[in-house]
Amino acid sequence: MASKVSVQTSPSSYPSLTKLKMTPMPCSFEVDSFAKSAHSGVFHLLPLGLRVQNKLEALIDKHMESIGASKLSLSSITTEALWRQSGRYSANSELLRINDRRESGFLLSPTHEEEITSLVSGMVQSYKDLPLRLYQIGRKYRDERRPRQGLLRAKEFLMKDLYTFDYSQEHALKTYEQVRQAYNNIFNELKIPYLVADADSGNMGGKLSHEYHFISPKGEDNVWSCNSCSYIANEELVEKRVDEVPTSDPLVFEGISTDRTTKIIIAVPRPTSQEKIQNLTWDNISSFVNLHAAKKAAPDLDTGIETSTLTSLLPKTTQTTHITDRRLSSPQQSPNIDLTPTLPSSPCPRCPSGKLHVQKAIEVAHTFHLGTRYSTPLNALIAVPDSSEKRALQMGCHGIGISRLIGATASLLSTDKGLNWPKVIAPFEVVVVTPPSLSPSTSASTSTSTSSLSSTTSSSSTPSDAERIYDTLTSINIAADTILDDRADKGLGWKLKDADLIGYPVVVVLGRGWRESGVVEVQCRGLGVREEVEGRDVGGFVRGVLGRL
Template identity: 45%
Template sequence: MLPLGRRVQDKLEALIDKHMSKIAASKLALSSISSQKLWKKSGRLGISSELFRFEDRKDVGYLLAPTHEEEITSMVASTVKSYKDLPLRLYQISRKYRDELRPRHGLLRSREFVMKDLYTFDYSISRALATYDEVRKVYANLFDELKVPYLVAQADSGDMGGNLSHEFHFPTSQGEDYIISCTKSCGYVANEELAESAIHTAVGSGSGLEVWRGISRDRQTLINVWYPSVTPDRKSQALPEVNMHAVKAIVPQLDASIEDPSVLWMSPPTQSGSRRLLNLVDGRLPDTVRTKIESNSAGISYWPSVEQMPEIAIDTISQNPANQQPLNLIRIQDGDACPSTNCDGHLKVERAIELGHTFHLGTRYSKPLKATVNVPVELQEDGNAAEGLNTTQPSKSSQEVPMQMGCHGIGVSRIIGAVADNLADDEGLNWPRVIAPYEVVVVASKGELEEAAVEVYDALSTSSGSQPLRDVILDDRTQSFAWKMRDADLIGYPIIVVVGRTWIAKGMCEVQCRRLQISEEVPLEGMPEFVDVLLDQL
């Protein structure tokens, strides 16, 4: 970060600090170097392939932390023992590290990044969920103050664990994520990993049948994904695409990087063990087609290798194991029917950048790391005591239970990159007021106007009444006036005050605001109030 970029980051961190104080969160700092032993204890060491790992001179394993659930939980476990010490809300803004497979887009996806992570601890599920809702509201207030468009979507918790999470997204054509939302006011918003659409089973023989084939990482399971090439319930008749998120939810060991699994499947097995063919049948296919697939009918095309190897187990799944609903294996397109009950709206697909993520972790980390508190029996809820690490009671009136945790992140450097890229125009950057390096820049021609520019600067940098002090800079560099004006646009100051010809003729300055498309001549005595009105809109 160069000096002006550093000011943007400092302002964003100050904005985060302000909103974290609203929920009584305390700021701390944890080490970027973490113990592999600790991550092994939580069960995460072998899950992620994006960890920077290393050993010290004594061959002790460490890693560069991409996040700090293990460290914070271990620390809290050693210091908090009573429910009276909860709720506890701790956060930090620090550098994180991730061995990205394909780092790209500057600050949006990099191996080293700055993130705010908030960790919450409660003694009951209901209190943890109340904390979760409170954090979501604070996040919404923070993004409202940034004055950038955003969507809040239901999300998959992934490797983090837990069963409840939401993402805050910035809609942009440069985004890597896809957000699905309803065009009506039912409120349905989800990322592509969790999004659903209404399924209407087709009728007929299913002549428009497509199959996508994949293979498991151990090369022992071949996956056939059967789906219709024509879906009558869709507005668009483009050939459907398979939803890899839906397939991976059923087959976590799918190796989606293999484009042609036939080469691997036809080769002799590389390891012993039973081989398997798994058929996944989309719920839109007619029952007659599903029956043929389930019965291994000769009317359905299988690979010859399967017919020649009768010892291969052949399984078929046509319902979601989680909810027993028909499988939805096709990527959602614009115009698909909304899945919400009693909603006749249609879905819209938007590309977006994830800026924040909230997770309710439950006891995902507190149980393996033994972060427990003693809770009186009368304060325990159904199911909470059952999650305890043991049933021993220090006294007849209390019981030891694991803490309920939440984790809530905001990508600091990612927000900077997203805002810079997506609010820029042909003239340059276009910062929102709250994180602009300076709110106002004063630019003057050379000569006698330089003294006038100092007078204008002094008037603007002094607070008036209850109005907070404006963040003003005077461009007194030696370059030409035209160069400084181009540079002011390029940097993206919200307001430019020009001390030029109108000052000599009328004693007035030209006030420019590119985002509001305003350029107006204003006298010095009315300048602070005029600038304040513009700043309130930015």
């Protein structure tokens, strides 16, 4: 008889499903049956959580293979020297440093652009070796100052990072679009609404990037979109259509550079909706100035300084620079930039009638076209056709935050009854729930495993009713990923509540209907299904339900 995957009550310390908590939490994935907090910003993944992670990794592997990407595994340890060479090292950054006995300057990698570029530069010499697409799924580390929201903001996290290498920008941009399509396919399979926003590349480098977001009130990002066209952008890159009528009535703020040597004077038009503005200080500058736009115009602007500190430092500056909104100056006097904040209902920059609205969102993935940002400083050069000189590799990097995506999915799809996993990453697609009277004998299902998801084989020569249903659902014709909840010490009502808490997409119940007339009840919260089905028809019915998920 086939081996059964069953939920058994083991005598020792496996993560009991009875401990599943549904008290309000920042991330509802952070429950005892899935993940357990070990330290601030550090989590252990438990058996059910690992099944979710493994399924998500398998989904990603499938779509990475579709674009010809090869999987590898890079060390989590990198060096300060390599990061200094790329220009990204900073003593004040969120890099986790390793102090060994030789003070070797090792780091725990938050990302692997430097390491992969160094690796490829020693292996690829000619354009004939390209295109090259390499990805890994591994742990990353960040010296997070304030870990929060469970898996959404942690010191240690799991990521998929894909690195692409081409010999020309034209080929690199084609690769970029192929990766974006693969990402769309991944998120489409999850069947969770998502937004793809134009994004700022930040310190990653390059001028082209896109973020993938789940809309959520728990998100830390603001995503702006048009109600009339397809325009979507994040907080750093959002633009609006502005009235080009010049004005000579400015609001003026004085800021300072990060090295404290330069006074930066910022001038923006005075808002027409406010007759009198009081307490105009640096602390409330964000009400009148788009600091992301100001930062682009003056990259060394210290936007986080407090007014009291700023006031004491400004008299000591040795030079002055000006940033002026385009409605206050001619193009010859200042960069053509809009420095005013974008507000809800601002006019869309792409279409004539659309209005912008903002939503809180959780970023779960990001794609970057890097160009030669890393290949040039790290000397990753190749021979190219029609040229005697070697050229720097054209690169792209594309990340998916796996642990972050799992936490965000659980948070988005949880209800007051429990979790509600998408079929493609659910720990199991189907759970078969039985009352104690229909459970196999406890002696036949005893397991010494410390895992809560143990594989056991019944010693009875005659399968129980529950086992026959299990065999039907796992047969080659149905092939449902099924778990049998045959715990003899738990009642049917308790098991049903437990199944809802864990979030199995489909629940098959052998209750009173089975004892009286040989029918099972099939439940699917996601589709609103609750139907009695003849035992002989349960396989086909469940297959149909799973096909709709």
